[in-house]
Amino acid sequence: MTFRRYLVLAVITLTASCGDTFLSRGMKSLGPVSLAHPGQLIHAIFSPWVAAGIVLLIGFFASYLTALSWADLTYVLPASSLGYVIMTLLAKFWLGERVSPMRWLGVAFITAGVGFVTRGPSYTDHSTVTTHEVRREELEPAEEVRQ
């Protein structure tokens, strides 16, 4: 993993958490949507907070696709999960939601999970994988094989 690729993971983390928070802020201000009127969801897209959230999520999607082109899904998802920690902080300090000690424990679990996955290989190379090489991949990063 190069510095640039860690930067892509950071962009995924920030845009996903801020995008979801903006969506929540926007939908709360619009009120509950009835199943009988699903067109209200289309109308919601044009409200400022939801629109800003969508712009951030487009940025998230572009960086997410870039990451998936050189890393496994089961690597990218945990590696970018610090976003849930950021989302919790935004919910507490911006949306005014209460953050209990259990939530802080959750933050600790997520951080540990991110630590586990980012220390391992990022990509399963199907063109070269054999039983012998699967064992080797566990010892050294797969992207080195690719490059």
Place this chain on the structure above:
Amino acid sequence: MTNTVLATTAMILSIVVTATAGDILTASAMRQVGDLDVIRQRSGIAGAAAAVVTNGRFGLGVICLALSFFSLLFAFSHRDLSLIGPAATSLTFVTNALAAKFFLRENVDHRRWTAAIFVCIGVALLAF
């Protein structure tokens, strides 16, 4: 089960199912397309974008992710961010890990399972 619990469960399940299908289809598409950094160096940004958007699996994945997005918007309009966000995401972590192992044949080793379980527990704890 009360109607409220059933409705919340249905909202979360609809997000999880569509998000997992979307993630697996887009990940599979990007595996077919190859490293975007290499394609961009060879064909420019337009070439890289064309390689992605002309992939059939990518199109299906985007449709599933769009359905997931509208399910999420619907859920946010009825329930708290701190309930829907963690519950839907933690379940999606587990379903994605299983689907990636069986459909994408990713090498989901003990390290990744441990990470997925830690993140899953952590995200679930955020709901309390």
